Amino acid sequence: MIDIAKGVLAGGWALLVGWLLPTAINVTLFIVLVIPSLQGKDYSAKAIEDAAGDAWLIIGVVIMAGLLLNALQTPLYRILEGYMFWPQWMHDLGRWLQGKRMGRLDKKITKLQTAINAGKSRSLRLAIIEERRALYPVDKNQVAPTRLGNSIRQFEEYSFNRYELDTQTLWYEISAVAPKEVSRQGDVARGAVDLFVCLLFGHILVSLAALGAALSGARNGGILWVTFAGLVVLARVWYQVACVSAAEWSATQQALANLGRRPLAKALGLELPEDILEERRMWRRVTLFVQDAYVEGRHDFSEFRGGMENIDEVEEVRISGAGLRKVRSGKIKKGS
Structure with missing residues (x-):
């Protein structure tokens, strides 16, 4: 039993909290708020009890839907990041709007720093603005069309900006050798973002079901319209919370890059240079070696082998x- 608990807390925690729990919440909302109307029954405790049906069937639906959403997490994230199913004009507009927002934050930071130097302002306000700015990439050319996309993009570029270590290209390599505690913390932080992303998409599906039932003239129209409006508002709230929660996820990915570089170099048979410029040159070669076909002379690592x-x-x-x-x-x- 202890081993099972350890397995859940270690490998399955992100799946349980990030996808199965919110799926259970969304399935419950659908059963309680929508199904009685689809069955043509007035909203009552008896109607909800009839809609619930077999508990084991519901558990099976929750597990299968949660596993399916977990398998689809990459495209789900890409939709929210503005990379998938976005027309080019909408993608460009989103990037322009996010770039303007980032520019306003930069101006506020400069203004507050000037006021602090003149003794006219407190540093707390500056810290809050800098925290918001930290959810955007350092490189303005890397700005994504959405807030969540920028929250994720800023830590994807972290290791490359500092060490020219492309953690996206070498993700599985660095994950395999990084300190276990850092990897565990990363899974926990990712699970929190997954939770709100799953809630968001589930709320959208349930709200669309409620809208369809209301437009078709099903019973309990007032409850269906309230369900639709309430879930749309909640979906927006979950999106905002997911963007904020990405800051904790970002911190774990920065730790992964900072602490995983040396074991990664050792695992690849390389010796981490003491000079940061030499290290950047080494990781640049490693990245090119993985991304491109081998070219003699271009992919020479002899100087980095000790x-x-x-x-x-x-x-x-x-x-x-x-x-x-x-x-x-x-x-x-x-x-x-």
Whole structure:
């Protein structure tokens, strides 16, 4: 039982909290507020009890719907980020509006900093504005069409701006070697954002069902219209909360980049340079090596490999026109 609990808290926590729990809430709202009208019954406790039906059937529906939404999380996020199903004009308009909002925040920060230096303002207001600005990318060319898109984009570019380490390209590699506590915290923070995203899409589906039932002349029209309006408002609220919750998710991804660089380099057989400029050059080569086909000379990592002089035997794989051949050599000195 303890092992099962550990498994839920470790690997299944994000699934349970992020997708199954909100799906259960949305299914309950649909059963309580919409199904009685679709069945042609007046709204009452008896009608709700009849609509609920078999509890095991509802649990099965919740699990299957939650797993389906979890599998579709990437396209769901892309819709909210403004990358999927957005016409080009709407995408461009969204980026322009978000860019203007980011520019206003920058102006407020500059104005408050000037006032603070003159002793006319307090730093608390500045901290609040800077917190909002931190939910946008540093590079203005990376601005996304939506607030959630920018909240996510700003931590996607973090490691590249600092180290030229593209965590999107090397996501699975760095996740495999990063400290377990950082990975766990990242899953928990991601689960909170997933929760509100799942609630949002579920509320939209239930509100559309209520709207359709109301327009078709089903019973309990007043309750259906209130359900539709209330869920639309709540969906907007969940979106705003998801954007704010992304700040915690961002902090865990920054920690993943900062603390995962050294174990990642070691796992790749590389030695992390002490100089930051050299490190940036190394990660640039690693990223290009993963993204592009191998080109001799362009993807040379020999200067970033340490300890070769202590290896007594190295198996080197060379590719020739005749195919693969393995060459065993004796003691190899660094640079030979």
